[in-house]
Amino acid sequence: MATQLHLLTLQSAQTGVLTSPEPDRYSLAPQTLAPCPIATNYFKLAMRYSTTYNRMMYLAKKKFSTWLAPHLKLTSTSDPEFTGKLLSLAEFILTNSPSSYKTPVLCIMRSDYMLDTSQSNPGPKLVEYNTIASSFGCLSTKLAKVHETVNETFALNQNIASNDATSLLVGGLSACCSQKGVIVMVVQPGERNLFDQGVIELEVMKRGRKIVRMSLDQISTHSTLDPASNVLTIRLDGSNVPVECVYFRAGYDPSDYKSEIDWEGRKKLELSTAIKCPDVFGQLFGAKKIQQILTIKEERDRLYEGEEESYKAQQNDIEKTWVKMWDLKEFDTIVQMVESASSSNTSFVLKPQREGGGNNVYGPDVLPHLKTLKPEERDGWVLMETIVAEKFDNTLVKEGKAAYDGVCSAEIGIFGVTCFDDEGNDRIQATEKNTQGYICRCKQEGVDEGGVAAGFAFLSSIRLV
Template sequence: MARGIYPEYPPDLAGPNRQFLIESLKDWSIAHGLAVRPPASFVSTNVDPEGVLAATAPVTLFPSLFPKSCFDEGLRIQLAYNKLYAAIARDEEWLVPIIEEIAEIDSFVSDLLKVHLADLSLGLFRSDYMVHVDPSGNSSKPGIKQVEFNTIASSFGGLSVGVSALHKHLLAIGAYPPETKCIKEQDALPASRSVPSLAIGLAAAHTEYSPSTNNPSCVIFLVQYPERNVFDQRHLEYRLLETHGIRTFRLPFDRIAQDTELTADRTLLYRPPHAPDAPFEVSTVYFRAGYTPSDYRGPEDWNARIHLERSRAIKCPSVLTQLAGCKKIQQVLATPASPHLARFLPDKTEAASVAATFAPIYPMDVSEAGRQARTLATDPEKAVHYVLKPQREGGGNNVYRKSIPGFLEDLDESAWPAYILMEMIEPPAQRNVILRNGEIQKGGVICELGVYGVCLWRHGGEILKNWEAGYLLRTKGDQSEEGGVAAGFGAVDSVCLVEV
């Protein structure tokens, strides 16, 4: 944790004021779909065997403070990041050899690499950042440093709109006390527009697709089942139907083979289980599953993924786009003195803006940079400044600080190259209050800004659409290294912009 840069915040509430805030928050959240299915530890399956209950999503009681300059930079740079990762996914000559390096020691990456085939590709991306303050005190201004770039299942776009609206509502009804002056500054609470922006991206892909049958068209949400974060996804589904007139269906990953078929020209047909005689032609497959090895139980699931990739349907993402999100790619771009960024962003000003958000990242292989990283990672005194990351999406997979040397000691050295070593980002100290599973948690927190982006491109060709698509703030207790909301570590939040 770096030095503090924020004013004293939030105010302490007690008695009727506290009760009014919490009751207003709970009721507004459920009424507006800011919700999740409760975990079994909160509501047991014996109490709710049909899974009909919902609970308030983990949320902060107050919007968290965030430097306006850092927020503006995160939004501004998203178009460049969209271009960067679309370019990487289109460049098989560059991407595949790098992925093959980790495919030799990571069977999941190896299996993904075997199934790629793409025409048009859609990316609903999210670039995650933390505010970084130089712990030495040499830099007077905070900046943003990228935590990771998500190319598949970039979640919480649905709930981010709700939580920013929630905090505005609590301000409007007087739930925040008068001394909370920073919240009341004009434009201090920017709304997130991720639901309409992401839905427009899916609608653009749907429109770009060329049907080959007389069947009605649809967008498929490929999902895990059961899905606790279903309401986040439903907000996008409802928006597509109500605003764009596009039908969507939720297809559990393990039902691909039963509910879809390919025609001779690779058209993907979906047969709803409730109406199998009325098939739909699938224009777009939006992956909210398939990013973790646990989704692939055996050869039948890998065959199902190949089945989807072979189809004409636009994939969000294609396999190559998913692989572009590997931590290895982030490391190749961000290793100090790396020459690769210029290949994809030839504009020097644009590339410099992106590079300024990189934290130093090193491979764990036997290259010169890798040997340097191994020295850092195995030294208990130096390892406290780093995090070890595997090629995995979702929270709960990283190894932090003093745990790194012991973890590597227990891991066969041949598997070390499957990880990257990243210098820790040092966010400024601040406090907030989180409501999670009915419990109030108060104390120091760390915030992570996610900026969404939409990009539609032709494989091997030009970018057709590219825009920034709203934001998400995730907040966790400062004693938790991991930050995934769905993985059980964080809460959804919104920003209160301040000048620092």
């Protein structure tokens, strides 16, 4: 039976693959044999907050000068090459191009949770929210269908959570571009995650929209920004086509900016009237530093000042999904806390202002790493309590072979799509944005990191229990 399931899973998943730049070399996306069991009430709770951070992102952009920028000032000094450059770009746009600043922002948010089942404080706990380049929605949509097929074929009677992340993402992108314009998907040169992105391209085209893949340096050299109107155009099939939407699947890591040409490309996009997904303000809101700031009630209240009551009401609830976070200002106290925690069961994760996996420091490595940080580097990091996720059994499949069979844990990511204009009105229809879209990543017990592309986690689906 296990072998049959295995074969069926792999055969059906043939469309969902990662590839290297050479067309004849590709591999199956790492995946689990079976769905991951997730408590129904936890899943529903996480789902309820699918667009909460989207709204916060809108508010943070509105209060850029009084809230977002001041919170990132010290961090940008500690991380001048990335947070610093993004912050300068945001300041430049605000000062020099009010019309670009007022352009609506498409937000394809993915909030990631681990499910804590400890007696003291059970429930979904936020690992992070992602404002830029949240990936694997489309491969996860396919994999949920594969698991559903296995479920039906073998009458397993599993309640697999439906997943239509593809429609959610494609609906958002299509709503931000007319048939006369083009969506530019910003990608890394030599991108490997082609198939997850490819589904989006295909589905967007089915909705009658044009979409092209471009790297930041290509944008820099092969697009034209009209200085009077800030309309960005590219040459397509012999004519100049306006770029109406920019979807970032790159640009979240310093390595995406190899030279000033790439930063020039980014600036051109930010200056343009195209709807960005996200713009530089939204990307800055995604900083780990801001996630830590949000856990401070007074700062949250300042962000929500003047906001509609219906949004404010969620605040007390959402607090329950957070674990403790700290900055490193009271450095000696932090070191003491980490030192004394090694004798108890508490453990920590130390995070820099980076995305995409492979950057954090975990558990026993935190204390030695803290001690290597120079005072001027400390503001670039935040400390977070470790979430202890529920354990269950699964089989992890890599390159078509069972790589591990045993105790695992899961991290679920809930997609929420909005496009707030300057007045705070969302242009995405309720029917589009209320679609249920998620990813579920599974990893072997004892593995700290969680990225699929980074090689640590395996794509999965959710079996509600």
